[in-house]
Each structure stands twice: as C-alpha cells, then as structure tokens.
Amino acid sequence: xxxxxxxxxxxxxxxxxxxxxxxxxxxxxxxxxxxxxxxxxxxxxxxxxxxxxxxxxxxxxxxxxxxxxxxxxxxxxxxxxxxxxxxxxxxxxxxxxxxxxxxxxxxxxxxxxx
Amino acid sequence: xxxxxxxxxxxxxxxxxxxxxxxxxxxxxxxxxxxxxxxxxxxxxxxxxxxxxxxxxxxxxxxxxxxxxxxxxxxxxxxxxxxxxxxxxxxxxxxxxxxxxxxxxxxxxxxxxxx
Numbered sequence: 476x477x478x479x480x481x482x483x484x485x486x487x488x489x490x491x492x493x494x495x496x497x498x499x500x501x502x503x504x505x506x507x508x509x510x511x512x513x514x515x516x517x518x519x520x521x522x523x524x525x526x527x528x529x530x531x532x533x534x535x536x537x538x539x540x541x542x543x544x545x546x547x548x549x550x551x552x553x554x555x556x557x558x559x560x561x562x563x564x565x566x567x568x569x570x571x572x573x574x575x576x577x578x579x580x581x582x583x584x585x586x587x588x589x
Numbered sequence: 590x591x592x593x594x595x596x597x598x599x600x601x602x603x604x605x606x607x608x609x610x611x612x613x614x615x616x617x618x619x620x621x622x623x624x625x626x627x628x629x630x631x632x633x634x635x636x637x638x639x640x641x642x643x644x645x646x647x648x649x650x651x652x653x654x655x656x657x658x659x660x661x662x663x664x665x666x667x668x669x670x671x672x673x674x675x676x677x678x679x680x681x682x683x684x685x686x687x688x689x690x691x692x693x694x695x696x697x698x699x700x701x702x703x704x
Contacts, residue, residue, distance in 0.1 A: 509692065509693075511695075516697075516698075516700070517697055517698075518593070518595075518679055518695035518696050518697045518698050519679065519681075519695040520695070521692045521693075521694070524692050565632065576622070576634050576637060576645050576647070577622070577624075577632075577634065577681075577693060578634070579624075579631060579632040580631075581631050582631060582632075
C-alpha cells in the first residue's frame with residue numbers, strides 16, 4: 476500500500492532561516508511525488524514534482540526537494556524563509572496502478588517569525 | 590488560461606438535505622478528481638472521472654456520488670447530509686488520464702457546512 480508521512484505537524488522558523496519540511500513515502504513501486512502548498516481558504520498549489528528525471532527538483536518560490544530512494548524520502552527545503560511562505564504544505568504520492576489518485580500526507584503548517 | 594472553477598464557494602445545508610457541487614476543469618483536461626478535506630482526516634480521495642467514466646473511487650459511503658459530462662465538467666452529490674460531511678471539497682483536473690507524473694491542478698474548493 477502507498478502512504479505518505481510528514482514529520483512535524485507544525486514547523487516554526489525565523490525569517491531568513493532555512494526551511495526543511497520532511498516527507499517519507501511508502502511504496503512498492505517507483506512513485507511520483509509532489510509537494511503542494513495551501514493558503515487559508517484556498518485550494519492547493521503545486522510547488523514541485525518528482526518524475527524520475529532528476530533526483531533534485533526545483534520548484535516555484537525558491538523551493539526544492541531531493542528524492543532519496545535509499546531513505547524513501549522527499550524532503551522540501553528553501554534556503555531562506557520569507558513571511559509569505561507561511562502556509563500549510565502537503566506531500567503527496569501517486570502510483571500509476573491507482574490512476575490519478577493522489578495520497579496526501581497529513582500536512583505541515585509552516586510559521587515564519589519576524 | 591482559466592484555472593479550475595468550483596461553485597459555489599460556500600454552502601450551508603441542514604442535516605438530511607442533499608447538495609450538488611460543481612467543478613469546471615481547465616480547458617482540455619479530461620480527468621477530474623474530488624477530495625474531501627477536514628481537520629481530523631486531512632485530504633481524502635473521493636473519486637476520479639475520466640471521459641465521463643468513474644475510474645477510481647475512495648472509501649466513502651454511497652451517499653457520495655459524482656458524474657462527469659461530455660464537456661468534462663463534473664458534479665459531486667452528497668445525499669442525506671450528516672454533520673460529519675462538513676468539509677472543504679476540492680476538485681482537481683489533470684491533462685491526461687494515463688500519466689501518473691501529470692500534476693493535478695486544484696480549484697479553490699467549496700466549503701460545505703452542515704448544521
């Protein structure tokens with residue numbers, strides 16, 4: 476069965492500090508992995524996706540994620556946090572055998588302190 | 590290019606009533622998926638439609654149903670509403686149905702409150 480675990484339901488960083496949001500997946504076949512961001516009362520916006528072309532994936536707003544098969548991880552990072560990064564972040568996995576169904580992690584709320 | 594449009598944005602219904610939510614995908618997209626988001630359960634997959642056929646279904650009771658029209662627009666229906674159905678319902682569209690690396694584009698959601 477496929478699943479996604481996000482470590483830490485809340486993460487707090489200072490403005491300008493490194494952002495690290497953790498995601499581990501469980502899958503018996505190579506997965507496709509995604510990070511989405513959600514602002515209050517909004518839908519989900521895609522930050523980046525891993526599709527096996529490259530293990531280090533760059534996304535929008537300065538975010539990037541690295542796929543590590545040995546660790547079954549796909550952690551999201553950003554070198555310098557900005558106040559506008561405060562939101563909820565979701566890691567998701569999709570496996571071809573399940574069609575277009577996305578399985579989401581529980582989400583991590585990022586707080587950025589000034 | 591217009592994004593995914595969900596209507597209405599907010600809805601208040603009484604227990605026992607039924608409700609229909611609408612989703613217009615991005616032009617050219619043939620796959621539409623629905624998700625329920627609640628504080629307790631997070632994001633849960635409801636079902637996916639592709640070319641008017643339901644291709645995938647989550648673990649929700651039969652009170653939750655959907656359909657897709659020939660123009661790819663989709664509707665979701667919930668009958669005999671329960672308090673626990675209060676949630677943000679999100680619709681997502683994808684360009685194709687076959688490629689798992691295709692990203693899903695989400696609408697802003699419909700906030701359903703059951704009283």
